[in-house]
Amino acid sequence: MPKKVITQLDPAGKRVLIRVDFNVPIEDGKITDDRRIRMAIPTIASVIDRGGKAVLISHLGRPRVSASSRAIRSSPAPIASPSCWANR
Numbered sequence: 001m002p003k004k005v006i007t008q009l010d011p012a013g014k015r016v017l018i019r020v021d022f023n024v025p026i027e028d029g030k031i032t033d034d035r036r037i038r039m040a041i042p043t044i045a046s047v048i049d050r051g052g053k054a055v056l057i058s059h060l061g062r063p064r065v066s067a068s069s070r071a072i073r074s075s076p077a078p079i080a081s082p083s084c085w086a087n088r
Helices: 035-049
Strands: 015-019 053-057
Touching: 015 035, 035 053
Parallel strands: 015 053
Antiparallel strands: none
16 A cells, blocks of 8 residues: 555644654754754645644764763754744
8 A cells, every 4th residue: 555645635723743854953952954844844734734732753873972971962952942933
């Protein structure tokens, strides 16, 4: 069975799980190249504009783990920032 594309679905009143590639370069807490985010917006907007709720899943690079504290230092917070999505 071939995979369906987003335009073949009726998302009205449904939650649509979208796996997005938001693994973008970040320096000093700022996104330096938002191309991957911009490329995902038409798919996300398609679901929302047709009455669905987009649920996004992604990851951000490989977690950097400190040997002493084992604390994860990477965070997708810069991607989740409202300013990143302001010009949809």
